[in-house]
Every structure is written in structure tokens, then in C-alpha cells.
Amino acid sequence: MRSKYEIFKIGIKDVAPHLLSVFPFGIIFGAIGIELGFSPLFTYATSLIIFGGASQIVFLQLLSGGASSLIAITSVGVINSRHFLYGAVLSEYLQKLSLIKKLFISYFIVDQGFAVSNQYFKKNPTEEFNHYHLIGSGIILWFIWQVSTIIGIYLGSIVPEELGLKFAIPLTFIAIIVNELRKFDHVLVMLISGLAATFFYNAPFKTYIIISPLIGLFAAMIINKLKK
Amino acid sequence: MTWTSIFIAGILTYFTRMSMVTLIKKEMISDNLRKILNYVPSVVFPSIIFPGVLLDDFGAFVSISDPKIFGAITALVIGFFTRNVILTIVSGLSSYWAFIFIF
Numbered sequence: 482m483r484s485k486y487e488i489f490k491i492g493i494k495d496v497a498p499h500l501l502s503v504f505p506f507g508i509i510f511g512a513i514g515i516e517l518g519f520s521p522l523f524t525y526a527t528s529l530i531i532f533g534g535a536s537q538i539v540f541l542q543l544l545s546g547g548a549s550s551l552i553a554i555t556s557v558g559v560i561n562s563r564h565f566l567y568g569a570v571l572s573e574y575l576q577k578l579s580l581i582k583k584l585f586i587s588y589f590i591v592d593q594g595f596a597v598s599n600q601y602f603k604k605n606p607t608e609e610f611n612h613y614h615l616i617g618s619g620i621i622l623w624f625i626w627q628v629s630t631i632i633g634i635y636l637g638s639i640v641p642e643e644l645g646l647k648f649a650i651p652l653t654f655i656a657i658i659v660n661e662l663r664k665f666d667h668v669l670v671m672l673i674s675g676l677a678a679t680f681f682y683n684a685p686f687k688t689y690i691i692i693s694p695l696i697g698l699f700a701a702m703i704i705n706k707l708k709k
Numbered sequence: 710m711t712w713t714s715i716f717i718a719g720i721l722t723y724f725t726r727m728s729m730v731t732l733i734k735k736e737m738i739s740d741n742l743r744k745i746l747n748y749v750p751s752v753v754f755p756s757i758i759f760p761g762v763l764l765d766d767f768g769a770f771v772s773i774s775d776p777k778i779f780g781a782i783t784a785l786v787i788g789f790f791t792r793n794v795i796l797t798i799v800s801g802l803s804s805y806w807a808f809i810f811i812f
Contacts, residue, residue: 523712554717557718561721590730595750654757655797655801661751701751
């Protein structure tokens, strides 16, 4: 049985490679905030209070483009609605915790942390302290996101735009899904949701980000029915 | 007004994170549902990857010879064989840059 601290460190170690993309993305975000004309404090506040990469960019872009607050807030909600799916998956492993701990851990649920900790949970379902993996991966991602946002706010212009570092984001997610590429049903479901997302990309309020996963889950349901 | 909207957006985002974790009880998840939830990473991440690679900043299709397509294919191949996160990201980025700066 591993100790809390050991599992916490494994969480940090497992998610560490993804910091390679999270860090430049945070710098890009900080720079975009300033470029769009927001104050350093306002730009940083979104990283602390919303803490959701892509949704923060959309939020600031919409506000600076003159959209109403209601539209900006709705878009953030839609983009981040994928956390409902993460929460549903993780709930099983966080079941035994007190409400306070659940509320604390929830703040740190983000894409990469969810991905690596979920893999750890699946392999070690009976570890008593396995939630420390999620705390470890979540806290380091949170910390790097805060620091990189601040660096981007003050030094963002040192990163040349030609580098196209935004591309690091699809890459970090490719690095996550490669684990399932040997399973035919998963590959099929990936293609369906990916193509659906491309097709619905221009739907209002960025709804493609939740419509396409739901289409993918529906396809998974059908595939599972057919397999029986 | 805009400060208020950051807080509302923050509360809303936090709600998306905590609601399922606090509300779902073990007995609410059937074996069938658990099987479907297994696919969550495989449906969410491609929904971010595909538009990120295939579309430009304005939501239009990129050309088939776009550096992003080249980088994504490299990352997929390297990732498939090595299952190493760092190698996947680095190979994707460096082939993307090679395409932009050399060719």
C-alpha cells in the first residue's frame, strides 16, 4: 500500500510531460489577454477564478469583441461542460471521500490531470489514498498554469507568433489518446466524435465541444449493444 | 460588470467540476453506464484534436499540405509506437517546425 505522499508524487510525475504544452499555452494566454487590451490583473484573475485554458481565451475574445457578458459567460459554461463527463467518470473513485474533500479536489479537475489520474485509478482501483494522484496532477497543473499566465502577461511578446505554439494543445491530447489506438472500438468512436466536432465547429457558443462527445458516447453505446 | 462576469463564469466552471463528483452515488452507476463512461477520454479529446488540426483560426479547412497535418500525423505515429508523452509532443512540434521553417 503506497502512502499519500508517494501517490501525490506519482500524480505529479505522471502529468509532468504534459507541462511541455501547458506551459507555452499559459504564456500564449497571458499574452493574448494583454493584446486584447485587458489589464494584467483582469487577465490573471481568469486563470485563478475560471482556471480553464481554452474557455479563458474565448471569454476575453468575446468581451473585447463587444459581446455581452451573458454570451461570454454562456460560452465559458458550454466549453467547460466537458467536466461533467470527467466528474461522472471520477465520481466512482472519489466516492468514499468527505464532502469537503470532494469540493476541494473538484477545483483541480482539468483535462490532462483527469486523463492521467483516471489511468492510474483504473490500474489501482483499490488503493486507499489514490485520490492523492489527482491532487498531485491537479496542483502541479494549476501551479504551472498560474505561473505561465503571469509570464505571458509580462513577457508574452518574447514568444514569436510564427512558432505556432498553439499547436501544442492538440499534441498534448494526441499524446493522451495514443493509449487507446490499439482498440478498434475506441478508434471508431474517436473518428466519429472528431469528425462531428469538425462538422459542428461553427455552431453557436462553441457547443461543438459538448455535442460531439455526446455523439461519440451514443456511438459507443450502439457499438457495445452490437458487440453482445 | 466585467469583474462580475469573471466570478459568474468561475462559479459556473466550478459547478461543472464539482456537481457530478458530489452528486453521483456508486449505486447510480450500472455496469452498462460504466462501460460507456470508459469511452469519455476517447470522445472528448478527439473533439478538441480534430478541429485543432483540420481547421484554421477562422474555422475553415486547412489545406492537405498544412504543417499542422504533417505534425499531427508524425505525433500519432510516434505516439502509437512509443506511447511516450514527451516523444509524442516533441516529435509533433519539431516536425511541424521543420515543415514551416525548412520547406
